[in-house]
Amino acid sequence: MIIEVEELSKSYGEIKALDGVSFTVEEGEIFGLLGPNGAGKTTLIEILCGLRRLDKGGATVQGYDLIKDTYKVRGVIGFCPQETLLYDLLTVRENLAFSASLYSLSSKKFKERLESSSKVLGIGEFLNRKAQHLSGGMKRRANLAASIVHDPAIVILDEPTVGFDPNMKREFWHFIRELKKEEKTVLLSTHDMYEADELCDRVAIMHKGKIAALDKPTVLKEKIGGQATVHIRVRSDQAQKTRALLKEYHFVAKDKEINIPAKDAWQTMHEISNKLISHGIFTEKIEIVEPTLEDVFIKLTGSRLTGSEVS
Numbered sequence: 001m002i003i004e005v006e007e008l009s010k011s012y013g014e015i016k017a018l019d020g021v022s023f024t025v026e027e028g029e030i031f032g033l034l035g036p037n038g039a040g041k042t043t044l045i046e047i048l049c050g051l052r053r054l055d056k057g058g059a060t061v062q063g064y065d066l067i068k069d070t071y072k073v074r075g076v077i078g079f080c081p082q083e084t085l086l087y088d089l090l091t092v093r094e095n096l097a098f099s100a101s102l103y104s105l106s107s108k109k110f111k112e113r114l115e116s117s118s119k120v121l122g123i124g125e126f127l128n129r130k131a132q133h134l135s136g137g138m139k140r141r142a143n144l145a146a147s148i149v150h151d152p153a154i155v156i157l158d159e160p161t162v163g164f165d166p167n168m169k170r171e172f173w174h175f176i177r178e179l180k181k182e183e184k185t186v187l188l189s190t191h192d193m194y195e196a197d198e199l200c201d202r203v204a205i206m207h208k209g210k211i212a213a214l215d216k217p218t219v220l221k222e223k224i225g226g227q228a229t230v231h232i233r234v235r236s237d238q239a240q241k242t243r244a245l246l247k248e249y250h251f252v253a254k255d256k257e258i259n260i261p262a263k264d265a266w267q268t269m270h271e272i273s274n275k276l277i278s279h280g281i282f283t284e285k286i287e288i289v290e291p292t293l294e295d296v297f298i299k300l301t302g303s304r305l306t307g308s309e310v311s
């Protein structure tokens with residue numbers, strides 16, 4: 001275990017931002033904290049990075065005690081905050097050199113790190129560009145490179161892709177996976193269920209300062225998310241006949257859309273498809289909808305990842 005968190009609590013006045021949080025992160029995994037705004041993600045991350053004080057509990061990071069060895073802990077972590085910390089008027093190379101100076105890196109080591117970051121994060125092509133002239137995606141990559149210039153074993157990112165469009169997200173996920181290939185341990189927070197699902201080996205679902213569940217995304221979806229459903233859409237004039245034909249299934253229907261929860265969704269889809277065709281009904285759409293991490297979150301908390309209540 002590279003990170004061990006035990007019974008961590010933190011309040012701001014009356015607000016319990018963290019309420020007895022415990023978990024461990026294995027070396028080399030991408031570990032996600034998934035939760036809506038206000039869940040306590042930033043508080044947890046900044047405590048682990050030695051930037052905020054905790055009230056109760058404790059943590060060790062690569063064997064170092066968070067409270068007794070705060071400086072050692074900071075040395076093994078590269079923290080990439082949400083807002084970029086680059087100097088606009090400096091080039092990317094100059095920004096990285098500045099970060100390196102904070103860690104007293106030798107010029108030889110700095111050169112190695114520049115090469116490695118160019119390879120792993122693809123920043124080589126804009127090293128000589130001023131930060132103010134970078135695109136959003138380039139900026140975040142340069143910011144990440146600056147956060148890990150001291151070659152930490154652990155990389156911690158707070159909502160790294162907020163404000164990105166889906167393509168930019170995908171691109172950034174690629175770079176996070178590259179860090180994993182470099183045998184870094186990655187801890188990141190997100191409120192994007194797709195990000196958690198696509199990227200993370202394990203996910204802790206956070207809600208109101210607590211961890212509501214923790215496991216691999218596939219296991220969470222299977223164990224908590226519920227059954228898959230077969231989703232069909234038929235022509236409006238065939239909707240009624242379709243419902244009558246499917247009456248033995250426990251479906252939920254709305255106009256010409258019908259959802260049938262099924263243990264064995266593929267088998268059920270096959271059965272239904274054959275039945276409808278043999279009665280002259282042609283579906284406009286038939287597909288299996290698997291539960292998502294949002295479904296898991298709703299089952300656990302009764303609210304959505306956006307924070308709104310489920311009606």
Ligand SMILES: Nc1ncnc2c1ncn2[C@@H]1O[C@H](COP(=O)(O)OP(=O)(O)O)[C@@H](O)[C@H]1O
Pocket residue numbers: 012015016017035036037038039040041042043044
């Ligand atoms: N510096 C602070 N002062 C007072 N309350 C805070 C402070 N930082 C966070 N909080 C509160 O603590 C809770 C958790 O916030 P935060 O850790 O930022 O969650 P997240 O990052 O998941 O959105 C929220 O209710 C937030 O309003």
Ligand SMILES: [Mg+2]
Pocket residue numbers: 041042043158159
């Ligand atoms: Mg936050």
